[in-house]
Amino acid sequence: MSAAASADTPGTALPAARLDWTPVALVLAIALAALPFVGSLPTWVTLTVAGLAMGMMIFMMASGLTLVFGLMDVMNFAHGIFISVGAYGAATVLTRMSAQMQANSLASDLSAMVPAVLAAIALAGLLGWFFERVLIRPVYGDHLKQILVTMGGLIVFEQLIHVVWGPDIIPLPRPGTITGAFIIGEAAIERYRMLAVIVGLIVFAAMWLLLNRTRIGLLVRAGVENPEMVESLGYRIRRLFIGVFVAGSGLAGLGGAMWAMYQEQVNAQMGMQVLVVIFIVVIIGGLGSVGGCFIGALLVGLIANYTGYLAPKLALGSNILLMVAVLLWRPRGLYPIGKA
Amino acid sequence: MLHTLLSGDYPRSRALSAVLLVVLVGLALAPFIFPGTRSLNVAAKVAVFVLLVASYDLLLGYTGVVSFAHTMFFGIGGYGVGIAMAKLGPGWGALALGIGACLALSLAIALAIGLLSLRVRAIFFAMITLAVASFFQILASQLSAVTGGEDGLTFRLPEALRPGTVLASPFGIEINGRLLSYYIVFFSVLALFLxxxxVVNSPFGRVLLSIRENEFRSEAIGYRIVTYRTVANCLAALGATAAGILYAIWLRYTGPDTTLSFNIMIDILLMVVIGGMGTLYGAVLGATIFVLAQNYLRDLMKAASGALDGLPLLPALLHPDRWLLWLGVLFIVCVYYFPTGIVGKLRARRA
Structure with a gap:
């Protein structure tokens, strides 16, 4: 993400940091290398789109975590709760609006899905605000306590989800117009996966613009590099902390809602189940790096889908093998961030 | 004698000594005081978890390192015994081989994880151990030919340890295989706990404490912190493996839900923190309270929930399945206000 830092600074102040293209090339190389193994082009297209869709959803869920870590040096082990809560929020709205979803027109489906997604973001963001205020604020700077307190928050809120929404798995039917697949040539592409790719790209683009082209983004990036300096220049870094935390939680809620619609069901453990993958993505990308998180998520999504097709037994462990390989190559992740 | 046994680390509080003594006597005489199957199972589980939690405290409380791989080592112990018994047949030789093999495997994995990831920050270690542990969990469920997959392994122990075997019956008390396995568990846990x-009261343990308190300074004094942390990680892993071995011997079963599940990792964290981090007696208290709560708090909550029937929300909060909610709240309160847990509270009262 440091690449564009030079864009809005005077030419002499800082030498332009060049974007490291190797990891990006790696994603393309892996996608191309998988082609001969998969054998048929249509299958490869289907798998690649599925991998990209999975990667985008993981990115939405993981980006908040990595940004919060980069800015506040807080690793939130309860991040999975925001994902679950987002999913439950979306499920609540969607089950209320089942009438709109029967209509089988895109406009009416959207009129159910947009409020559902907004509810997911709002609910997760609200919970994030509560988390930052009540749980994490007293333990800034103490990693051990942070891990313990966020684990405690995870336990309590997972149980509270059971209290509020009941212990059973909630089935979540997808709206009619985004189920099914369309055919390009011979390749079948699921509509929902296409939607996930588009939403993921929009989120990434919006984040990139916000971080690199606005004053708030500048402050956030400066805060990642050196929080004391930002504070001493007169900016209230606490407010920035809360803003980033709430935004990150909201993104996790969005990712959770998307993931729940992809899985077509909601349960309280879903956040925890994805959390391991999210951690792997954050580690692969380099702790605190949003760009690395994006590339890492795509890598994980693609490789999970290719191995799932080529060697199903290996698929579940492919994330770990990928992480080990990346860490052997770059011990601090694909895009290491300044602070070590 | 007592001084040597406890390595000079006394409970340092009258109330704490009394509680510990009650737990010790209760566990030692459990087959005679609480003869029922359920209560004996609870007693054996308490004993196993005391060892499991105490070895985790060596990492969390004494070294200040958070690991999520402790259940993995617990599982390696369980599966070591399980696979050896199920594949090689119920003999003492196979049991010894299984125990030796899983201890060696745990040591190797702990060493590898430690050397690779303890150099960097605590958070990184926590995340890596979480990933490795989940990988191991996947491995256990995928290699179903060896591990029995999700169903786990039910196996037969050597003749003398089977419940049906009556070894002797002096004074009308029947000494059967069940009793023998209980005392194997009990005395192994006691010996390993001591x-x-x-370990924690040796010079080595003091260095661990100094690393926990100030990593930078300890390194400046000349201690290689990576070495110390790695050795602590290996010792904790061996302790967890031993606990897994004992639990498998007691249950005559090994499966993902009894050893590897992430829920057990959360249970261990709760026990350490509620009992008291940085003191092994906390492990005894934490494990006892938690296992008792797990087995008996539900009954209590059922009664409370029934009594409050009709009120909004409260019955749902007190539903018997929500017992973990209240322990979770207690956990958070402990982290904020009583970092040394119940033991710290009891000790502070005296001072």
Missing amino acids: ALLR
Whole structure:
């Protein structure tokens, strides 16, 4: 993400940091290398789109975590709760609006899905605000306590989800117009996966613009590099902390809602189940790096889908093998961030 | 004698000594005081978890390192015994081989994880151990030919340890295989607990404490912190493996839900923190309270929930399945206000 830092600074102040293209090339190389193994082009297209869709959803869920870590040096082990809560929020709205979803027109489906997604973001963001205020604020700077307190928050809120929404798995039917697949040539592409790719790209683009082209983004990036300096220049870094935390939680809620619609069901453990993958993505990308998180998520999504097709037994462990390989190559992740 | 046994680390509080003594006597005489199957199972589980939690405290409380791989080592112990018994047949030789093999495997994995990831920050270690542990969980469920997959392994132990075997019956008390396995569990846990007490009160343990308190300074004094942390990680892993071995011997079963599940990792964290981090006696208290709560708090909550029937929300909060909610709240309160847990509270009262 440091690449564009030079864009809005005077030419002499800082030498332009060049974007490291190797990891990006790696994603393309892996996608191309998988082609001969998969054998048929249509299958490869289907798998690649599925991998990209999975990667985008993981990115939405993981980006908040990595940004919060980069800015506040807080690793939130309860991040999975925001994902679950987002999913439950979306499920609540969607089950209320089942009438709109029967209509089988895109406009009416959207009129159910947009409020559902907004509810997911709002609910997760609200919970994030509560988390930052009540749980994490007293333990800034103490990693051990942070891990313990966020684990405690995870336990309590997972149980509270059971209290509020009941212990059973909630089935979540997808709206009619985004189920099914369309055919390009011979390749079948699921509509929902296409939607996930588009939403993921929009989120990434919006984040990139916000971080690199606005004053708030500048402050956030400066805060990642050196929080004391930002504070001493007169900016209230606490407010920035809360803003980033709430935004990150909201993104996790969005990712959770998307993931729940992809899985077509909601349960309280879903956040925890994805959390391991999210951690792997954050580690692969380099702790605190949003760009690395994006590339890492795509890598994980693609490789999970290719191995799932080529060697199903290996698929579940492919994330770990990928992480080990990346860490052997770059011990601090694909895009290491300044602070070590 | 007592001084040597406890390595000079006394409970330092009258109330704490009394509680510990009650737990010790209760566990030692459990087959005679609580003869029922359920209560004996609870007693054996308490004993196993005391060892498991005490070895985790060596990492969390004494070294200040958070690991999520402790259940993995617990599982390696369980599966070591399980696979050896199920594949090689119920003999003492196979049991010894299984125990030796899983201890060696745990040591190798702990060493590898430690050397690779303990150099960097605590958070990184926590995340890596979480990933490795989940990988191991996947491995256990995928290699179903060896591990029995999700169903786990039910196996037969050597003749003398089977419940049906009556070894002797002096004074009308029947000494059967069940009783023998209980006392194997009990005395192994006691011996290993005292050994851990020896470790944390040795010069080595003092260095661990100094690393926890100030990593930078300890390194400046000349201690290689990576070495110390790695050795602590290996010792904790061996302790967890031993606990897994004992639990498998007691249950005559090994499966993902009894050893590897992430829920057990959360249970261990709760026990350590509620009992008291940085003191092994906390492990005894934490494990006892938690296992008792797990088995008996539900009954209590059922009664409370029934009594409050009709009120909004409260019955749902007190539903018997929500017992973990209240322990979770207690956990958070402990982290904020009583970092040394119940033991710290009891000790502070005296001072």
